[in-house]
Amino acid sequence: MDLTYTEDEEDFRHRLRAWLAEILPKLPDRPHPADWPGRRAYDCGWQRMLHDAGYAGLHWPEDAGGRGATPTQHLIFLEETERAGAPYVGAGFVGLLHAGPTIAAEGTPEQRARWLPPILRGDEVWCQGFSEPDAGSDLASLRTRAVRDGDEYVISGSKIWTSHAEIADWCELLVRTAPINADTPKHRGITWLAMPMDAPGVTVRPLRTLAGTAEFAEVFLDEVRVPVGHRVGEENDGWRVTMVTLSFERGTAFVGEVVACRRVLAALARTAQANGRWDDAVLRRRLGRLAAECAALWRLTQWNVSEAQRTGGVPGVGGSVFKLRFSQVRQELYDAAAEVLGPDALDAGQEWVADRLSSLSYTIAAGTSQIQRNIVAERILGLPKGR
Amino acid sequence: MDLTYTEDEEDFRHRLRAWLAEILPKLPDRPHPADWPGRRAYDCGWQRMLHDAGYAGLHWPEDAGGRGATPTQHLIFLEETERAGAPYVGAGFVGLLHAGPTIAAEGTPEQRARWLPPILRGDEVWCQGFSEPDAGSDLASLRTRAVRDGDEYVISGSKIWTSHAEIADWCELLVRTAPINADTPKHRGITWLAMPMDAPGVTVRPLRTLAGTAEFAEVFLDEVRVPVGHRVGEENDGWRVTMVTLSFERGTAFVGEVVACRRVLAALARTAQANGRWDDAVLRRRLGRLAAECAALWRLTQWNVSEAQRTGGVPGVGGSVFKLRFSQVRQELYDAAAEVLGPDALDAGQEWVADRLSSLSYTIAAGTSQIQRNIVAERILGLPKGR
Amino acid sequence: MDFQLTDDQRALRTGMRELLERRFPRTRLRAVVDGDAARGDGDTARGDGDTGRGGGLDRALWRELGAAGLFALRVPESAGGVGLGLPEVVLAFEEAGRALLPGPLVATELAAGLSGSLAAGAAQGETVVTALDESGAPVEHLASADVVLALLPTAVEVIPAEEVARSAEPMRSVDPATPLHRLAPSRTRPDQTDQTDGTGPADGTGPADRTDQADRTDQAGPGRSGLAARLRREAALLTAAQQLGSASRTVELAVDHAKHRTQFGRPIGAFQAVQHLCAQMLVRAESARSVVYAAAVTEDPGDIAAAKLLADEAAVHNARDCLQVHGGMGFTWEADVHLHLKRAWVRAGQWQSGAAAEEELAAGLVSTVETCL
């Protein structure tokens, strides 16, 4: 139980901090959220700066062009960038955190050479084509079909909840290459493909969320042709290929968000002091309780990262536990924010109100809280398979 | 939506109130909870007083010796007796509220003549032998076996959670007369019998609860012989026979308890004012919220009783809804009581502390909250059968 | 005692539901909501100042509702109204909440019960009335309103809407169908007022003429009695009635989705986790119903506080759970779930907050020796 950082880790932190202090003032203004080309330019520009400073692919293995940093260094990186107010990974998310690691782990040397460097340099943007309208929590039941035709797959179907689809160059796509039948688990028969977003037959339609914004899109695929050489891993083995990246995450998936929660909470307390709501013991104690919850989230993160550091990245008990608590706390935090704001909680122009709306997806996205509880019950606690 | 009582109802209330004011001071001291013979004498004595004053079997049909009162009159009776601090039905519970109504509805004329008058007069005490160690929520899977031998059933097995077993004359017993098999629903094959508690082979063992008291018992049955004439309804039809009494309840099952909750809440507020805890806004607002919850429970009760009045007793939506909310509120009430008591909440000699311990069974007894939610989801909301 | 709906009350509820299905079908709701979306370029985060005035009121619909008697339910038949009581208004408003009918319904209904020149026409749906009080809650539909009913601590005033608008600024309302204005902090003492004389509604004496500039308090004084206090309570109750309607509707939406959405080879409604979410939603809605209806009958301040508290909670939590049952679909703009949630947030801040209701109920616990049953 050692919470002190090693000299190397402290050194890494101080150099990063110094670099951030120097570089952040030079950044251009942030683009408007609806300005997709502007966002691409901004996010890729930031990735290029990271690349040039030696921070790109920090958590990637060195033979994939990464820095081979320890989970703790990655934690420090995410913590410091969030605290300094550096740009969020944004358009680079899928490439850096999912598609890239997948290719690094399962791709051929040629595939790695083709796709990884542009991700690290911020030259190419990836998006993710996993969810479908009828395959949400039950992702493995996806129905977008790919039929082999010579050296190509011909793909028809549709995907939903795709971020950055408007500006992506590539899509990491899961498709069905063998039909669902009673004899084989439906996880079999899924294949992982890299699809160019400018291929004929790809149509992107923005998807408006309850927050009023269009952060996501639907992607419609009408006989899109993708070369067989764009397949990573074997045909019908895409589910396993996709899952290997889980070990890349190493407990760091929500570091920035936890840091942000603590910053928001401190700001709520200051606002409440300023507007007099701090005198309301019910609200004040609620904020105090949230401070405990946020502390727990941070310590769970450190716990999970330390575990990953020991096990070489194999996800442990902590991930689902963290996710369940985090989703809940995050929604409670923004409910408390509404109390602090009082009547201003009805003003969608308020930053916290917009965040409150976004936070509504936290118990749904990336596996509903219901699914997470099933995972905890069956995989961690060893309860019989639920029905 | 009429919450005023009719002239007849008000008249009934006033006569009852006057009688209670006259009779209650004449009652003997309450026996110690562990003094079973004393409790039998006390509870039966009170039933005899009710009988002599014309209040016995208020909600029973007149042809069964009851008074044929409306659900509203029954509501008033329960409300007034609770408010006046009259004795609880106690040892008469099963006879008056379950076994009696079952016999009244399904018994032969001879059975009614034999068993109903002593229940109404307080001469005979009944207990209930339904639950078994391995058949709790899943009551229909009960295994206590009855084998026909001439004019008798020979019964072996065990029952649990039986109140008043030590002092009961009769037990309304559910037994299995046809084996559980895959072809027929397990609800079939159950038979309802009246078993004399002094029959050879009946052993009663007190069951200590977490409250430290022995309000319940286990009943062991070793080749107990019960005449076939003690069977109510047809062989294998006992499940249906048992369920018909649900319509006797007419929304009044928890009237006294709701009145008691409101009395406890008011007492908590006064205690909190006296000991200074009232200044704690968190606690004060919590009590305010409980006042709303208790109000809702009372209005739900009035709603359910009014519905029963219209439909002639068929239980509606309200029962499970009420039970779920009531179990929850009751536990929250005693948690709030612990806050009001402060350090005294650790003193088991405190009335509210004993009640708090008992309240822990509310989300379990008579169908866990989980089962209640299933009932609401499937029978009321029409969701597909859960698995 | 017969705490069930009478046949007439059932008929009224059915009539109101059918009226709204005819006059305000879902397509019309979506037109209000998506019209706002269109203006906002699919992005309400954009900084154009007039989205706060989105969701402008449909005057024709308002007149239809007036003609159907919605605002005159409690106006005596002798004064051209329907001559019913508070329970009937509660039932009608429950239906309005169920259908997410936009507009300052509560204020218009209350104003229709007052006499006075400025609010004349409220009962017929000709005059649109919104309201303000001193709680700091935003004013809804101010740009569409003709007059504002101001419920001050001890006085009731009716003020031309444009006067109030001069010292108000539009907010970017979280609810796309309910435009909101924030009042400047000083803007709770209007300098020109149309003030009632503190007598009951529609009793012929009428509020003071607008030329009467002086503040006049209710005859019965401040506190829990007096006209202003009574109107605030009725406003809280009618808001609770709408919350109840919304809470019931989201149960239906969740159950319907759970029956038809298939995952893992069966309807999600066959999963206990979803079943239990739905069951708890029903429990919340039915508990709220019991106190809302009872408060409509008793008009007791404590009952009304309980009604507002439980109905607010039922509406907000049921909308949240409904969203959870809907999964990703519930997170889209196209689903109606978010409209229920956002409207529930708006209403929860109106007239009596949860904190105020809890304090009122707590005070009620110690003010009487015996709680009223």
Next chain:
Amino acid sequence: MDFQLTDDQRALRTGMRELLERRFPRTRLRAVVDGDAARGDGDTARGDGDTGRGGGLDRALWRELGAAGLFALRVPESAGGVGLGLPEVVLAFEEAGRALLPGPLVATELAAGLSGSLAAGAAQGETVVTALDESGAPVEHLASADVVLALLPTAVEVIPAEEVARSAEPMRSVDPATPLHRLAPSRTRPDQTDQTDGTGPADGTGPADRTDQADRTDQAGPGRSGLAARLRREAALLTAAQQLGSASRTVELAVDHAKHRTQFGRPIGAFQAVQHLCAQMLVRAESARSVVYAAAVTEDPGDIAAAKLLADEAAVHNARDCLQVHGGMGFTWEADVHLHLKRAWVRAGQWQSGAAAEEELAAGLVSTVETCL
């Protein structure tokens, strides 16, 4: 940073678990609990005054624990102790909480770290030390204790137990294994005191002799610093560690029951409702664990407040959910579930209540510009 247990810490935890399984198996726990039951005639509602002294401490066990080093974990090796740190004590106390080990563990452990004549022998398990503070929490195991460690606002005193007992009365403790005494309201200023001089633990200077009658405050004064404040924080943390152990144990009990209890033709653990109860229990326990362990490392007052708050909640709620999973069986005296719940209630009232912890955490939010990460 490596926020996982070291090999030595794992070994300590295993050793402690095995020690307790050997020396305090379930049969011994039940003997303590059911011994009390036997005296009460199966009915604790009976009014005999001495049930409050039920669950008398097993001195032989206490000495064995002392001999095993449980109370001397933090005493320097030079002073005959084990020479470990707070994290190790936390791990050991977690095991004690898991096994429901009765006795004034926290006070004895704290006293073992002080020097002074009255508390001598605490480290060896020869002297049994209980504690009192000014929160009004009952004193546990007073009748079995030799001395009482009094943590006053700004002073630390060690008082012979019989002196405290003179102005204390036994309660009928809700926890059958933890006898409790209520102090008379005046009984927080002992007239005869054995007071420390405010220096650190076991540093050789020792508390003032018992003949020293004057009150002496901690050198560092009142508030968050000073010896009394530090001991209160450590007491809160060690209590939290026991709560954590109990919270983890009830997860195991619930899961075990859910795997083996069959209803409706399958293990109840196959029902989502039960699965999700168990999952939430694990989430509570693991969240609490993360802050309890962190607080053991940082000794920061805010971290300790978070640890106590979340561990109390985890212990109480997990015991409740465990009872729910057990159904009727959980409601019996024979099941251990209620013992966890009752002990959790006792501990939740000790050293830092939920309200106090929340206020401390709230104050921490505004006392620094940046929250400490």
